Amino acid sequence: MLIDGEPKLKELTSVSVPTVRRLPLYMTILKEIESSSEHVSSTLIADRLGLEQIQVRKDLAGIGVTGQPAVGFNVRELIGAIERLLGWDNMRDAILVGAGNLGQALLGYDGFARYGLNIVAAFDSNPEIIGMKIHGKPVFDIELLSSLTERMHIQIGILTVPGKVAQPVADMLIKAGIHAIWNFTPVKLNVSDNTIVEQVDLAASLAVLSSKLKAANK
Amino acid sequence: MLIDGEPKLKELTSVSVPTVRRLPLYMTILKEIESSSEHVSSTLIADRLGLEQIQVRKDLAGIGVTGQPAVGFNVRELIGAIERLLGWDNMRDAILVGAGNLGQALLGYDGFARYGLNIVAAFDSNPEIIGMKIHGKPVFDIELLSSLTERMHIQIGILTVPGKVAQPVADMLIKAGIHAIWNFTPVKLNVSDNTIVEQVDLAASLAVLSSKLKAANK
DNA sequence: TATTTATCGATATAATGGTATCGATAACAT
DNA sequence: ATGTTATCGATACCATTATATCGATAAATA
Numbered sequence: 171m172l173i174d175g176e177p178k179l180k181e182l183t184s185v186s187v188p189t190v191r192r193l194p195l196y197m198t199i200l201k202e203i204e205s206s207s208e209h210v211s212s213t214l215i216a217d218r219l220g221l222e223q224i225q226v227r228k229d230l231a232g233i234g235v236t237g238q239p240a241v242g243f244n245v246r247e248l249i250g251a252i253e254r255l256l257g258w259d260n261m262r263d264a265i266l267v268g269a270g271n272l273g274q275a276l277l278g279y280d281g282f283a284r285y286g287l288n289i290v291a292a293f294d295s296n297p298e299i300i301g302m303k304i305h306g307k308p309v310f311d312i313e314l315l316s317s318l319t320e321r322m323h324i325q326i327g328i329l330t331v332p333g334k335v336a337q338p339v340a341d342m343l344i345k346a347g348i349h350a351i352w353n354f355t356p357v358k359l360n361v362s363d364n365t366i367v368e369q370v371d372l373a374a375s376l377a378v379l380s381s382k383l384k385a386a387n388k
Numbered sequence: 389m390l391i392d393g394e395p396k397l398k399e400l401t402s403v404s405v406p407t408v409r410r411l412p413l414y415m416t417i418l419k420e421i422e423s424s425s426e427h428v429s430s431t432l433i434a435d436r437l438g439l440e441q442i443q444v445r446k447d448l449a450g451i452g453v454t455g456q457p458a459v460g461f462n463v464r465e466l467i468g469a470i471e472r473l474l475g476w477d478n479m480r481d482a483i484l485v486g487a488g489n490l491g492q493a494l495l496g497y498d499g500f501a502r503y504g505l506n507i508v509a510a511f512d513s514n515p516e517i518i519g520m521k522i523h524g525k526p527v528f529d530i531e532l533l534s535s536l537t538e539r540m541h542i543q544i545g546i547l548t549v550p551g552k553v554a555q556p557v558a559d560m561l562i563k564a565g566i567h568a569i570w571n572f573t574p575v576k577l578n579v580s581d582n583t584i585v586e587q588v589d590l591a592a593s594l595a596v597l598s599s600k601l602k603a604a605n606k
Numbered sequence: 607t608a609t610t611t612a613t614c615g616a617t618a619t620a621a622t623g624g625t626a627t628c629g630a631t632a633a634c635a636t
Numbered sequence: 637a638t639g640t641t642a643t644c645g646a647t648a649c650c651a652t653t654a655t656a657t658c659g660a661t662a663a664a665t666a
Binding site for chain 2: 185187190191198255258262282285286287305325350352358366369372374375377379385
Binding site for chain 4: 431
């Protein structure tokens with residue numbers, strides 16, 4: 171509930187989730203043209219991404235940058251604004267729990283650096299991989315999770331364990347001081363309000379694909 | 389544009405994407421309780437998933453099943469309806485292109501069978517892995533893509549190649565008769581209207597996580 | 607210099623998706 | 637038998653997101 175007389179700070183009116191999800195797309199375009207031109211129009215960005223100019227303009231207005239009529243937006247200013255908003259300007263450390271197939275793939279994905287994400291270590295319960303290095307990252311016994319994470323003040327945990335243990339491992343993460351869980355398991359996690367959970371839902375994505383294909387085959 | 393007198397067939401009014409994305413969640417619950425009870429209420433499903441009863445009821449109404457007041461929905465009927473809508477009732481074959489880190493992880497993910505998806509083979513250009521079997525799936529030279537895919541009448545292609553080659557490989561897939569591309573690259577693909585592209589956008593997901601974390605740290 | 611064009615921002619409108627209300631039904635308990 | 641409770645479906649309402657319109661600005665061109 172919003173109290174009426176309260177000052178509505180620009181900083182507090184958060185950008186909408188759909189907008190945030192599009193920001194990385196904009197970033198890709200911006201990085202591409204950064205070297206070749208100083209300004210960019212909403213039309214150009216929209217065309218490259220198959221979006222509407224208006225939507226792009228509104229998104230950019232939402233993150234607080236203003237363009238110049240007949241000129242466009244300053245590319246470097248845009249990049250800076252998006253990086254700041256997404257926290258890509260300074261690296262964030264993360265740990266990964268569950269170094270199975272998917273976990274190992276994520277450990278080997280070097281694209282995260284571009285997004286300001288640095289996976290410092292992995293944890294697992296399988297004695298066969300504990301002690302190993304996977305793509306250069308050490309794999310520790312999950313029993314050590316709490317002490318290491320707390321000491322390093324890590325806030326982000328990437329959850330790639332089997333679904334059956336997702337909830338208990340999530341509980342461990344939270345106890346260890348993790349504030350944000352990037353959840354690759356298909357399990358709906360039960361967490362308190364001050365923990366952020368972002369779900370990567372492959373099943374949902376596949377469902378959309380399947381239903382469209384089914385509809386097209388009719 | 390909808391002509392006024394036209395009959396509005398129930399079959400053609402497609403279910404909304406947000407609804408489709410929730411169907412796999414419902415499925416999980418339904419499978420869990422299938423053996424223990426014959427009916428299920430929207431309240432129960434909603435509670436388990438942290439959703440609203442009304443939303444669940446509306447979704448289920450949308451896919452064409454009706455419940456019984458004071459009783460609930462028939463579990464098996466629901467399962468059947470969702471499976472049919474998503475095409476999970478009969479297996480769909482798919483091929484995967486790009487057997488790198490992520491590709492190998494997906495090849496090893498046995499959960500897809502539950503979603504009616506069967507990856508029959510992988511393709512890559514790296515001579516070191518061509519000819520190998522990864523998690524039991526053969527890896528072929530990408531040059532063979534067209535002939536094999538066409539002969540097997542495969543419709544779904546999973547794209548896990550590096551971003552730089554995403555577009556040309558997508559073109560190859562389409563030429564080979566693929567109708568639906570599950571795109572794990574961060575590249576916006578340019579395809580004709582009759583090709584379905586479903587994007588798995590990790591960057592978008594991470595962006596949401598980051599921005600929420602940033603907001604929480606304020 | 608005047609005109610055209612590309613572009614923006616502000617405001618208004620439309621579409622979509624989510625939520626609330628309420629009457630009806632059937633199981634269960636009194 | 638009657639009342640209470642859980643549940644559904646239909647309708648109405650609200651919130652969010654996307655799109656359209658239009659006047660203003662500045663660059664480019666005639």
